[in-house]
Amino acid sequence: MAKKTYIQAITDALDIVLEDDPKTLIFGEDVGKNGGVFRTTQGLQEKYGEDRVFDTPLAESGILGLATGLGLTGWRPIPEIQFMGFSFEAIDQIAGQEARMRFRFDGTKTAPVTIRTPYGGGTHTAEMHADNLENFFTGVPGLRVVMPSNPYDAKGLLISSVENNDPVMFLENLKLYRSMKDDIPDGKYTVPLDKAKVAREGNDITIVAYGAEVNEALKVADSLAEKNISVEVIDLRTVSPIDSETIFKSIEKTHKVVIVQEAQKMAGVGAQVASAIAEDAVLSLDAPIGRVAAPNSVYPFALGEDIWIPRAKEIEEKVNEILNY
Amino acid sequence: MANKPIVDFEAIKNNLSNVSKPIQVLNENAEVTDQDIFDSFSDDDLVEFMKKMVWERALHEQTMNFSRQGRMGFYAPTEGEEASEMGTVLAMKKNDYLLPAYRDVPQLIQHGATITEAYLWSRGHVLGNKFKARSMMPQIIIGAAYDEAAGVGLGIKKNGEKDALAFTYTGDGGTSQGDSYEGMNFAGAFKAPVLFIVQNNGFAISTPRAKQTAAPTLAQKAVASGIPSVQVDGMDILACYAVAKAARDYIVAGNGPVMIETLTYRYGAHSSAGDDPKRYRTKAEEQPWFDKDPLIRLRKILEDKKLWSEDQEDKLVDEYKASFKEAIKEADSAPEDKVSDMLKRTFEIPTPEMKKEIAKFEAKESK
Ligand SMILES: Cc1ncc(C[n+]2csc(CCOP(=O)(O)OP(=O)(O)O)c2C)c(N)n1
Numbered sequence: 001m002a003k004k005t006y007i008q009a010i011t012d013a014l015d016i017v018l019e020d021d022p023k024t025l026i027f028g029e030d031v032g033k034n035g036g037v038f039r040t041t042q043g044l045q046e047k048y049g050e051d052r053v054f055d056t057p058l059a060e061s062g063i064l065g066l067a068t069g070l071g072l073t074g075w076r077p078i079p080e081i082q083f084m085g086f087s088f089e090a091i092d093q094i095a096g097q098e099a100r101m102r103f104r105f106d107g108t109k110t111a112p113v114t115i116r117t118p119y120g121g122g123t124h125t126a127e128m129h130a131d132n133l134e135n136f137f138t139g140v141p142g143l144r145v146v147m148p149s150n151p152y153d154a155k156g157l158l159i160s161s162v163e164n165n166d167p168v169m170f171l172e173n174l175k176l177y178r179s180m181k182d183d184i185p186d187g188k189y190t191v192p193l194d195k196a197k198v199a200r201e202g203n204d205i206t207i208v209a210y211g212a213e214v215n216e217a218l219k220v221a222d223s224l225a226e227k228n229i230s231v232e233v234i235d236l237r238t239v240s241p242i243d244s245e246t247i248f249k250s251i252e253k254t255h256k257v258v259i260v261q262e263a264q265k266m267a268g269v270g271a272q273v274a275s276a277i278a279e280d281a282v283l284s285l286d287a288p289i290g291r292v293a294a295p296n297s298v299y300p301f302a303l304g305e306d307i308w309i310p311r312a313k314e315i316e317e318k319v320n321e322i323l324n325y
Numbered sequence: 326m327a328n329k330p331i332v333d334f335e336a337i338k339n340n341l342s343n344v345s346k347p348i349q350v351l352n353e354n355a356e357v358t359d360q361d362i363f364d365s366f367s368d369d370d371l372v373e374f375m376k377k378m379v380w381e382r383a384l385h386e387q388t389m390n391f392s393r394q395g396r397m398g399f400y401a402p403t404e405g406e407e408a409s410e411m412g413t414v415l416a417m418k419k420n421d422y423l424l425p426a427y428r429d430v431p432q433l434i435q436h437g438a439t440i441t442e443a444y445l446w447s448r449g450h451v452l453g454n455k456f457k458a459r460s461m462m463p464q465i466i467i468g469a470a471y472d473e474a475a476g477v478g479l480g481i482k483k484n485g486e487k488d489a490l491a492f493t494y495t496g497d498g499g500t501s502q503g504d505s506y507e508g509m510n511f512a513g514a515f516k517a518p519v520l521f522i523v524q525n526n527g528f529a530i531s532t533p534r535a536k537q538t539a540a541p542t543l544a545q546k547a548v549a550s551g552i553p554s555v556q557v558d559g560m561d562i563l564a565c566y567a568v569a570k571a572a573r574d575y576i577v578a579g580n581g582p583v584m585i586e587t588l589t590y591r592y593g594a595h596s597s598a599g600d601d602p603k604r605y606r607t608k609a610e611e612q613p614w615f616d617k618d619p620l621i622r623l624r625k626i627l628e629d630k631k632l633w634s635e636d637q638e639d640k641l642v643d644e645y646k647a648s649f650k651e652a653i654k655e656a657d658s659a660p661e662d663k664v665s666d667m668l669k670r671t672f673e674i675p676t677p678e679m680k681k682e683i684a685k686f687e688a689k690e691s692k
Contacts (some may be wrong), residue, residue: 024484053481057387057514060473062507069476069491072461073422073484077476092466092504097473104462108668142671165673194676241676 004184006176009151010040010116013158016188018048021076024162026053028063028080034082037082038118038177056304058085063166064093064115071098071111078162084119084171085128091136099142100166113167114158120212120262120307122175124302130174131212131299132263137169138240139271144168144193145240149214151182153237156191164193173212180215198250202232205323206250207315209260210236217260219312220319229323239269244276251277251284256325258290258318262309264294287325290318342541344650347588350563355619355625362567372632374562375623377415378407379638381431382620383645384440391444391653392597398448401428405560405592408619409524411435412565413587416573417492418498422477423460424470425495428524428591432494436460440652445659451666451670452659471508471521478582484552490576498529500543509550516581520572521547523584524559526591527614531605537618547584559587560617590614663690 004012017024026041032055035042037324041156045053056063060081067077081087098111121130137145146161148154154172161168199214200221207217214235221231232250236242251257257277261268274289292310300308350359357363366374385404386518403410406476414432417423423436430443437458438446446453446462454462464470474493481489499505500523512519523543527534540546552589553575557568565587572583592615594600604610627633665686668679675683 019598057507057510059503059507059510061504062475062511065469065472065504065508066476066479066511069473069478070480071476072473073477073480075483092469093472096466097469103667103670103675104451106406106451107673108455109461110673144672194674241678243677245677 001183001185003181004151005178005181006148006151006154006172007038007040007178009182009184010153010158010172011042011044012184013162014041014044015047015157017078017159017162018044018052020188022198023074023076024052024078025070025075025099026078026080027066028055028319029058031080034227036080040116040172040265041080055304060089061093064090064098065111067115068093068097068101068111071101071113072109076112076162078114078116081115081117083125083129084117084133085131087136087176088303094137094167094169095140095143097166099140102166103142111167112162112165114161114170115167116158116170116172118172118174118177120173120175120214121299122304124305125174127301128307132261132267134171134230134239135265135267135269138269141239142166145171146193146238147171147173147211148237149173149176149199149211149235151180151184153191153235155184156189157193157237158191159188160190163190164170168193171211175212176215191237192206194238194241194243196246197235197237198232198246199235200231200233202230202254204230204254205256205258205319206232206234206247206254207258207319208234208236208247208259210239210269211262211294213310213315216310216315223312223316224319231319236269236273242269242272242276244280247273247277248281248284249276251281254320255284255286257285258292258315260310260315260324263294264296264299266296268293287322288324290317326398339594341545344542344545344556347558348564348568349558349561350567351561351622353560353622355622363563365567366563368630368632371623371627371630374411374415374566375620375627375633376641377411377435378562378620379641380645381407383497383642384431384434384649387646389650390598396653397429397444397597400447400597401430401595402591402593402597403428403431405590405614405618406524406526408565409559409587409589410455411494412562413522413569415566416569418488420459420486420491422481422490423458424474424491425460425463425478426467426470426494426496426499427463427465427670428496429494430463431459433460433463440649441655444653444656448656450656450659451662465493467495468502468504468508471495471499471502471505472511473508474519474521475508475511475515475517478512478519479515480571481518482515488577490520491574492520492522494522494524496529497523497525497527497534497537497543498532499523500546501537506546506550509582511551512582513550516579518576519582520569520576521582521584522550522569522590523586525586526589528591528605529593530595530600533605542586544584544586552582552584554584554586556586556588559589560619560622561624562619590617595667665690
């Protein structure tokens, strides 16, 4: 057990899957000697060699096509897209090819690819480096989308993703990379895919969140606890599919819900959560579904982020509004 | 300013057109233009090449018939491209991987898929994709196969397979896709064993080759990736085979990828869905290509050698067509697909939501 950052937890997971399965391969732009632009793959090429951890030419469609072909020939690729905004370049290989491989071939050929990529705002990066694009991918049947909110889950979920025989988009929150540390067990452990976590138990209201916003929701829960309001926080962890059972169970108890996402209101997965509740659990509620999201502008330039990304203050306002409905 | 320009761009551009003649062994008058290569083929080889082209032409005719009867789904005609398709695929070995485009179904069958499976693929039945051959299904997204071929090639190399490579196909239009370049560039950078084949049949649906690119040849599009490439007479099966075979030998020796551009022609429509080539080309443009028909020239050689006769060919065509009729009957008896199965084959481990949907559809389907 050691205190580790989100990045260190991910490096840990990659080290374990490389060690465990000689068929795993890490590749992408600058992942080798440089250890990735964030040093997520630091030391891995040294340890496992250039055959297992290697730099590619600079072309996202090529990187993901390489992954498809390697998957077809028995390898377990873990490609990196340097920033999620660059995944537009690879949409066909991800959504058009890998996500439908098992379906096409009735399971006789599959694409066991785990695509790692950083996303998310708040670090004042250049344009196209921070956008929350999860909803591009949650709309793709045959693809899982995983978004860990903390270092412990990041490690366990990444190992589960790599071991999964279907493609996974593994989205790493840029802001969390170095701003958060957890006690991380040494060695291998897994966190299950497709399963949300009750990050904090409570009775008065449920907040459903994912990614960096889970931590904002937890802050709100702390702050409201001082006023004797008990908030339950659900961390989706896998955002496609959504674990609706865990959400329903919570709102049967609290009867109130606020859904929080970092992405613009029209993006993200909040609408999907709201629709699941409206379809199957609306009678558990005694107030409207509350939503907190970024406004529907184009993703702001660096200096606009701080006023644009919803954080604890906006969440607390919305929670109070729904509580007082 | 000096009078002499610092760079003579026009000269550089003209130099791009300074390309060697496409490789040929047998010209359209059935004259041998490369005796050495011609002599390397036995009589049996020549007969085998002819049989394959007759088979592909018969497959095309019968499939068009089925199509007119409403018994096919998507079908991309192959008439005219027999030399290019059969010539290249005959250079493949069983352990090679094939990454075909939608017009490359005959190669997929040669590589191990059954005709029944090909028909089921055309109709859109999942059983059409469960062939045992080392192959992707025919790719619809133009360019995608080139990217994937780089990965397959690298996979083969990493697996330590010495006598194997990836064969992949695209059309003249396909060379305009960024993915085509990315695939060649990746394969070049990784020295991956891949043979990239461009079947230049003159048109991408209705867009002529001349409007596709200002590059004088499509073959030279490989140059920027550091990959050797050549143009081949795509109506000459002997040349197509000889070049593909030479490329394969070169690639499996560990030299990295090769690109071949075959100059061929699609006689009919782009697909059987009803587009009409009369809208974008004239009889006068088509006729010279019909005159170059790959079957005519090899037939003449074989007849001169008394290795072939009209009777023999008619008998073969009848046999082939009978086998296609058998195959479509077999395809007719494929079980209907079920929604519950579609859900089951989406993920190895169905999601909780899917489990509910599966149960719902299974209940419906058992009624
Ligand atoms: C990415 C993509 N864009 C467009 C199409 C539609 N389309 C299908 S075939 C075709 C023309 C392709 O021409 P070419 O590559 O020359 O191959 P050919 O059909 O002549 O064999 C087009 C535009 C497609 N299938 N995929």
